Amino acid sequence: MSFFYFFHRPSTILRKVFIYRIFTDLKKMTTIAAELRPIVVSGPSGSGKSTLLKRLFQDYPDKFGFSVSHTTRSPRPNEIDNVHYHFVTREKFKELIEKNYFLEYTEFSNNLYGTSISAVKKVAEQGKICILDIELEGVKLVKKTDLNARFIFISPPSIEVLEKRLRDRGTESEDAIQARLDAAKKELAYAAEKGSHDLIVVNDILDVAYEQFQNFINNNNNNDG
Numbered sequence: 001m002s003f004f005y006f007f008h009r010p011s012t013i014l015r016k017v018f019i020y021r022i023f024t025d026l027k028k029m030t031t032i033a034a035e036l037r038p039i040v041v042s043g044p045s046g047s048g049k050s051t052l053l054k055r056l057f058q059d060y061p062d063k064f065g066f067s068v069s070h071t072t073r074s075p076r077p078n079e080i081d082n083v084h085y086h087f088v089t090r091e092k093f094k095e096l097i098e099k100n101y102f103l104e105y106t107e108f109s110n111n112l113y114g115t116s117i118s119a120v121k122k123v124a125e126q127g128k129i130c131i132l133d134i135e136l137e138g139v140k141l142v143k144k145t146d147l148n149a150r151f152i153f154i155s156p157p158s159i160e161v162l163e164k165r166l167r168d169r170g171t172e173s174e175d176a177i178q179a180r181l182d183a184a185k186k187e188l189a190y191a192a193e194k195g196s197h198d199l200i201v202v203n204d205i206l207d208v209a210y211e212q213f214q215n216f217i218n219n220n221n222n223n224d225g
């Protein structure tokens, strides 16, 4: 056994083991990343997103997570900063808007609320799939990021059925119903564009829609591109 063998050969083996481990770790990380791709659920108001998501969370309580939003409202007594929300001042929030920090933000009751790209990424870091229930403009923004999300569109069977469901839900004023129906037409037109979503679920019979919805979500091999 030569001097060369003792001092060169083992280190070559170690180097190979080291490279192998980096390779397998990277492969594992890539697989995990693929399995934990965020899922964007969009569709007209009243199409049934909340109904389908509620059922999904009941069936799979530990699999999914939500991103922690930013807000300018004050914390309630039981709320913890960076856990329930990232509480920020209005000035800070506006600064973040300027920096394109948010995928989506909205003003509600004089307070701003926003979903950041980094908050979505953090959900996957915790081993969960982030579900984003967002509107059309937010969907388009997610597509411009490196989040590698999957996109599901929930469609009503028709505008007439959508209108009936909104009325029956009884949560909106007449003006709000009309605004939602106008927005729905734009959203349906976008969904009709080829490649806009990975899956379109027509929510006619709830059980059938839910089956398609959860099959897609639980099958990570669809749309790996």
Ligand SMILES: Nc1ncnc2c1ncn2[C@@H]1O[C@H](COP(=O)(O)OP(=O)(O)OP(=O)(O)O)[C@@H](O)[C@H]1O
Pocket: 043, 044, 045, 046, 047, 048, 049, 050, 051, 052, 165, 166, 168, 169, 203, 204, 205, 206, 207, 209
């Ligand atoms: N397949 C279905 N058949 C009949 N009614 C349904 C069906 N799916 C949902 N609904 C009803 O339609 C109404 C709207 O559904 P839901 O609130 O889930 O819509 P949404 O897309 O989450 O709306 P928003 O974006 O305004 O929150 C609810 O009253 C719900 O119970």
